[in-house]
Amino acid sequence: VIGIDAGGTKLLGGVISADLVVHHRVHRLWRGADRAEVLDIMVEAVEEVRAAAPDVDAVGFGIPSLVDHDRGVSLSSVHLPLEDVPFRDLMSERLALPVFVDNDTNVAVLAEQRHGAARGARHVVMLTLGTGIGGGLVLDGQVYRGTLGAAGEIGHMTVELDGPAHPGDCTNRGCLEALVSGTAIGREGWEAGQEYPDSELGKALARGREITGALVTELAHDGDETARAVLATAGARLGAGIVSVVNLLNPEVVVLGGGVLAAGELVLAPARAVVAERALRPSGAAVRIEPAHFGEEAGMLGAAVMALEESA
Amino acid sequence: VIGIDAGGTKLLGGVISADLVVHHRVHRLWRGADRAEVLDIMVEAVEEVRAAAPDVDAVGFGIPSLVDHDRGVSLSSVHLPLEDVPFRDLMSERLALPVFVDNDTNVAVLAEQRHGAARGARHVVMLTLGTGIGGGLVLDGQVYRGTLGAAGEIGHMTVELDGPAHPGDCTNRGCLEALVSGTAIGREGWEAGQEYPDSELGKALARGREITGALVTELAHDGDETARAVLATAGARLGAGIVSVVNLLNPEVVVLGGGVLAAGELVLAPARAVVAERALRPSGAAVRIEPAHFGEEAGMLGAAVMALEESA
Numbered sequence: 001v002i003g004i005d006a007g008g009t010k011l012l013g014g015v016i017s018a019d020l021v022v023h024h025r026v027h028r029l030w031r032g033a034d035r036a037e038v039l040d041i042m043v044e045a046v047e048e049v050r051a052a053a054p055d056v057d058a059v060g061f062g063i064p065s066l067v068d069h070d071r072g073v074s075l076s077s078v079h080l081p082l083e084d085v086p087f088r089d090l091m092s093e094r095l096a097l098p099v100f101v102d103n104d105t106n107v108a109v110l111a112e113q114r115h116g117a118a119r120g121a122r123h124v125v126m127l128t129l130g131t132g133i134g135g136g137l138v139l140d141g142q143v144y145r146g147t148l149g150a151a152g153e154i155g156h157m158t159v160e161l162d163g164p165a166h167p168g169d170c171t172n173r174g175c176l177e178a179l180v181s182g183t184a185i186g187r188e189g190w191e192a193g194q195e196y197p198d199s200e201l202g203k204a205l206a207r208g209r210e211i212t213g214a215l216v217t218e219l220a221h222d223g224d225e226t227a228r229a230v231l232a233t234a235g236a237r238l239g240a241g242i243v244s245v246v247n248l249l250n251p252e253v254v255v256l257g258g259g260v261l262a263a264g265e266l267v268l269a270p271a272r273a274v275v276a277e278r279a280l281r282p283s284g285a286a287v288r289i290e291p292a293h294f295g296e297e298a299g300m301l302g303a304a305v306m307a308l309e310e311s312a
Numbered sequence: 313v314i315g316i317d318a319g320g321t322k323l324l325g326g327v328i329s330a331d332l333v334v335h336h337r338v339h340r341l342w343r344g345a346d347r348a349e350v351l352d353i354m355v356e357a358v359e360e361v362r363a364a365a366p367d368v369d370a371v372g373f374g375i376p377s378l379v380d381h382d383r384g385v386s387l388s389s390v391h392l393p394l395e396d397v398p399f400r401d402l403m404s405e406r407l408a409l410p411v412f413v414d415n416d417t418n419v420a421v422l423a424e425q426r427h428g429a430a431r432g433a434r435h436v437v438m439l440t441l442g443t444g445i446g447g448g449l450v451l452d453g454q455v456y457r458g459t460l461g462a463a464g465e466i467g468h469m470t471v472e473l474d475g476p477a478h479p480g481d482c483t484n485r486g487c488l489e490a491l492v493s494g495t496a497i498g499r500e501g502w503e504a505g506q507e508y509p510d511s512e513l514g515k516a517l518a519r520g521r522e523i524t525g526a527l528v529t530e531l532a533h534d535g536d537e538t539a540r541a542v543l544a545t546a547g548a549r550l551g552a553g554i555v556s557v558v559n560l561l562n563p564e565v566v567v568l569g570g571g572v573l574a575a576g577e578l579v580l581a582p583a584r585a586v587v588a589e590r591a592l593r594p595s596g597a598a599v600r601i602e603p604a605h606f607g608e609e610a611g612m613l614g615a616a617v618m619a620l621e622e623s624a
Contacts, residue, residue, distance in 0.1 A: 066594065076594075123459050135560075139451060146562025147435050150595045157556035158590070161472050161491075161549060172555055172590040179473075237473060243484055244469035244556060246446075250458025278470070278484040282378065283462045284387075 001043055001311065002059045002111040005104060005297075005306030006038075008079030012297070013045050015053040015305035020115050022297070033137075035081040043094050048241045058098040060307030061105035061169075062299040064089065067149050075149070078169055079133050080252035082264030101238040105152055106143045107302030112255045114305050116293030121252035125245050126292070127154050129238075129260035132168065139249070155181070159241050176180045176241040180234050182213030182260050188230045199226035228266060235267040239274025242289065246275060250283045257292030264291070313445065314358055314371045317416060317609075317617030318350075320391035324608070325357050327365040328616035334609070336364045347393040355406050364405050366385050370410040372619030374419035374611040379461050387461070390481055397408065412615075412622045417464055418455045419614030420606075421448030424567045426617050428605030433564035437557050438604070439466050441550075441572035444480065445489040452562070467493070471553050488553040492546050494525030494572050501528035502540045511538030529575045540578060544557025547579040554601065558587060562595045569604030575602070 004013040011028040026045045065077035072088020092099040109126035116123040122141050125300035128134040133155025137144040155177035163174020200219045220227035316325040322497035323340040338357045377389035384400020404411040421438035430436040433455045440446040445467025449456040475486020505517035515603045532539035
């Protein structure tokens with residue numbers, strides 16, 4: 001099958017066999033493309049890899065949209081011009097192949113649950129911590145989508161009643177995303193650099209460097225205690241958010257992916273400690289908190305897994 | 313069938329027909345009973361109603377335990393001495409009837425989803441706001457139990473990172489239960505009474521009355537603005553907790569039950585307003601927030617529904 005991860009800025013695709021080996025790859029960017037152009041780029045990307053593997057049986061797409069999975073319709077998207085697009089039927093007609101489509105975070109958690117960090121677990125929660133925080137759920141072995149396909153927005157759970165707002169469409173305050181995303185870590189790093197000018201973080205700030213989550217992580221890995229403290233705080237707050245999900249859903253595995261996880265144990269260890277301290281027994285004792293296995297390719301692989309399963 | 317709701321302090325049971333009419337009822341208290349006595353009381357209660365309706369086909373039990381539903385085992389309980397009890401097999405042998413058992417909050421949400429406030433909805437979240445806060449989930453039309461049967465603990469989601477602790481086994485801080493339970497409303501009412509001695513709440517405090525959630529609600533219904541403000545704050549905080557569940561699970565209906573709901577719109581209206589303001593579109597726009605239909609009998613009726621469905 002062909003798996004396509006159509007993210008907000010780029011497309012990543014490949015021909016993928018049942019054992020999840022990627023045989024051919026394709027990349028595309030769609031800066032500024034309108035609806036027709038975005039769909040054309042997707043078709044071209046599929047045709048490119050299909051030329052190298054003409055015997056594919058189906059195509060799976062993960063798209064950054066609210067998706068009605070049963071009807072294969074992209075209802076709305078804040079990242080691509082895909083509002084009210086009968087995506088599955090349209091693509092299936094243009095490609096003359098069976099097409100399957102779901103939200104990109106749903107296919108990412110599917111990849112991790114079927115073949116990755118949560119392999120073998122029936123109940124899995126995934127958080128992708130990048131600029132924002134995405135999430136997906138596999139419950140009772142199936143992707144859980146909720147009433148409209150909008151489920152899994154773990155980044156927008158309230159963890160601080162009167163906490164800060166964050167950029168984007170979310171009108172909540174004190175979301176996990178406002179406190180623990182890469183953006184939030186950069187902001188906390190800036191504040192810590194102001195407060196501790198002698199730290200490496202403070203020196204970077206004095207040199208005029210932009211304080212991003214990635215820079216905080218780099219300085220923390222280099223041993224800067226101030227940067228480490230910023231990550232420890234973020235990890236503890238992440239843990240408090242995971243406590244909510246653990247107490248509500250009693251999952252077997254919580255998978256953490258995205259750029260923030262470059263911090264590794266500097267974020268994971270405090271998160272695990274807070275879950276151990278604050279989650280209810282027995283849910284807290286039973287859950288495993290694991291870094292994602294697939295990284296950037298989770299969406300492409302999960303789209304392929306969906307196509308393999310649903311075309312079978 | 314016979315439905316039995318075995319709560320922390322009392323048992324409520326009845327003979328219930330497929331149209332959910334209650335034909336005979338039984339009540340029991342078990343103050344201080346040990347394990348053998350609790351089980352004896354349950355058997356006697358079943359036998360009492362069975363004598364009036366000898367043709368029952370099965371018995372359903374809702375018990376205040378962590379339940380392994382597939383094996384019918386009560387794994388642990390903070391309310392009754394039912395640790396590691398092979399409940400289903402033991403009761404089935406003593407009663408010579410098919411027996412089905414689940415956690416009491418799971419059968420309550422089942423009753424509301426099959427026949428009550430959330431009838432016809434596939435994805436339902438229920439919160440029972442009393443001394444503490446209980447919860448249950450129906451996802452994709454089925455009771456969702458999680459890995460160990462511990463799912464649904466909505467009252468122990470973190471809504472305030474460094475918020476107060478609350479009595480009980482939960483080691484979290486800033487739980488919904490610490491902020492919005494009947495106990496929390498009583499505590500906030502006490503504080504408001506101290507601050508506003510001329511309010512009815514303040515006068516009640518000066519007369520030496522115990523400030524409970526029920527008293528705050530009574531004074532609010534009588535028009536005391538201070539008591540109304542306490543309930544409005546509780547409702548807004550409840551709303552912020554519901555935002556978490558709505559963003560995570562995209563349910564069709566959130567059902568609110570328990571003693572706190574005696575406050576009616578004084579709590580519901582601010583909760584709904586916060587969900588409308590702070591939840592993500594489209595999940596927030598799609599969800600209905602409804603008072604429970606069944607009140608105190610939800611557990612008994614849900615235990616009967618479970619027995620009807622699983623013995624069919």
